[in-house]
Amino acid sequence: MVAALLLLAVPHAFATTVNFTPRLQKAYFDIQKLRLNTARQLIDAERAVAPDNAFLSYLDNYADLHYLLISEDKNAFKTLSAQEDKRLAIIGTLPDNAPFKRFFQAEIRLHWAFAKLKFGNELNGSWEIIRAYRLLEENRRKFPDFVPTLKSLGLLHVLIGSIPENYGWVARILGLKGNIQAGIAEIRTVVREEPMFRQEAELTDILLHAYTLGLSASQLARVREWPKEEPDNLLLHFFTTTTLMKEGKSSDAWQYLASAPQGDAYMAFPxxxxxxxxxxxxxxxxxxxxxxxxxxxxxxxxxxxxxxxxxxxxxxxxxxxxxxxxxxxxxxxxxxxxxxxxxxxxxxxxxxxxxxxxxNARQKVLYRARYATDGGYLSEAWKIVAALDEKSFDTQEEKCELNYRKARILHKMDKPETAVLYYERALLLGRKPAPGFAASSALQLGYIWLSNRQNARAKSYFQEAMSFKKHEYKNSIDNKARAALTALGD
CATH class of the missing domain: 1.25.40.10 (Tetratricopeptide repeat domain)
Structure with missing residues (x-):
């Protein structure tokens, strides 16, 4: 009944086809370039001649998602969120034997899940994810050869598989199943077999590795090449910049930031x-x-x-x-x-x-070292802390941080044997006064032993990293540790 009323309120909004016309394909890729005004003009021009195309509602939503995630415009969020049910209802008029019906509905729910989570509405955002997951699973059962389903289903399988163990029971109760390796394989199937959604799937794959699973050398090389292949793609310049910054390569990141395309065709990106x-x-x-x-x-x-x-x-x-x-x-x-x-x-x-x-002023050296290390300015960072020892500081938390800073610099300088000594010391000193540094040290020790193929030792440190309570890095460290444990088969 609600869907019927919504449809009555939207004249000519019955979706009877799914047609990836050249104009709408260009709009889809323009959205990914953050050329939102151009994309919307193309969408509206297509709507004027073929209003019954379900791809229109998908693209409307896709453009809104990019705008909201980047602008964080609260007024626009309130206005645009009213469109969700209307678009779902329009797509709902596709026949049940159309594989794009549930796929588009799931995509729209995922779009709004990300937007609602961004705007602090965690409960509604979580329910959107659950609904999207169920739609995608149903679509896979009904149309097992329909490859686009795997793009977002693979993403959800990775994210659910990365949930820390103490929250895993929630996913199990709701019937959500995660598997990191299977999820990545699903996403890569889309990259290989589905040209329309290839770039979005590849971006999803690399994002998951950049922020949770860890980038390989080949993936990092791919990140660097992307903006060169598409110099007019603002989103790829942004993504490459932030990925390189996260990898401690800020000098390289600056070059991509400086060459990012500008102009009225692109949405504002302060x-x-x-x-x-x-x-x-x-x-x-x-x-x-x-x-x-x-x-x-x-x-x-x-x-x-x-x-x-x-x-x-x-x-x-x-x-x-x-x-x-x-x-x-x-x-x-x-x-x-x-x-x-x-x-x-x-x-x-x-x-x-x-x-x-x-x-106090004594801690300035720690902050200078922290930010220089984050940017990959390692020789400068080491000069800041090299002459300091624990006697240079009064509190145990400061002593812990000094050891952690030295460990991070040495680790990034590819001196893991020496870094281990400082990580171990930071872990010992920080258990109570500095749980964030202690958890971070345990996580890095896990990575070092994992790279040395000492899996049992690595596993113990990943578990220890997750054991620390109530610190500012809790979510990100737990996600990374859980992902590593899952990869180890735990």
């Missing part, structure tokens, strides 16, 4: 200013970084990274020994913006610690 600021902070170019953080906040209308950007402005001034002006940004970091993501949670926690006098 977050690129934030990325420039991050790299400059890592290099120790504090005055330049400060300007880019301010430019980001001036043009950004979203809610994530606001506290973090104020905190980074505090750091730029504080690390440049401008204590007088730094404090006002610590106050903003403690009070303005959301705390949905780990970066903003960390910003609030450290800003409050500074304002309460728990952070």
């Amino acid at each position: 977050f690129l200013e934030y990325l420039k600021a991050e790299i400059l902070l890592q290099k120790g170019a504090y005055a330049q970084a400060l300007g880019h953080y301010r430019s980001f906040l001036k043009n950004y209308k979203g809610f994530n990274y606001v506290r973090d950007s104020y905190f980074k402005q505090f750091l730029c001034l504080w690390l440049d020994d401008d204590e007088k002006n730094a404090r006002q940004y610590a106050e903003k970091a403690a009070s303005q913006g959301s705390t949905i993501i780990e970066a903003d949670q960390f910003a609030q926690r450290v800003a409050e610690a500074y304002l309460s006098g728990k952070i």
